[in-house]
Amino acid sequence: MADEQMADDWEQVVAPVPAAGSTGPPARPLDPIDRDILRILQTDGRASIRSVAERVHVSRANAYARINRLIDDGVIRGFSARVNHERAGHGASAYITLKIVQNSWRTVREQLQALPGAAHIALVSGDFDVLLLVHTPDNRTLRELVLTKLQSIPEVLSTRTLLVFEETDLDPDHRAPGR
Secondary structure (H helix, E strand, C coil), rough: CHHHHHHHHHHHHHCCCCCCCCCCCCCCCCCHHHHHHHHHHHHCCCHHHHHHHHHHHHCHHHHHHHHHHHHHHCCCCCCCCCCCCCCCCCCEEEEEEECCCCCCCHHHHHHHHCCCCCEEEECCCCCEEEEEEEEECCHHHHHHHHHHHHHHHHCCCEEEEEEEECCCCCCCEEEEECC
16 A cells, blocks of 8 residues: 555544543453554554554554554544643643532533643542642642632532642653553
């Protein structure tokens, strides 16, 4: 297959993926080649099909089919860039814990998703119900987000803000074995 056709095919591979939580096919076990493909794409989401195929020792067609299957199965949720938030103008980051009214998770999640700077939202167990990661330009904006926007959501009972002093993205190649 010509390189131009492979490039066009790759664009189809990285098309939008259904949202997390959507129903799909049952999970299939991943073999070592699938895990290697995932490791490569986690390290470099822009890796070409040709590069992936060469590194895992399969044909380009096989690599293409495997990546498509991983996307279709919901294993790969999408492709993104790892951002240095401070360099991108967001010098303040915080994890915010929230206690919410019982059975209000879906309503609260929708409102949290609309917050400027919201990067990650998780429903968790323990002393609080939700863990929210936000990136804002500065502490003043962070304070406004917490005191004005978050605490005005009726289902939010309380919040606790944990400032992030330093962040390190974990590179899949440098994680401990078995993770």
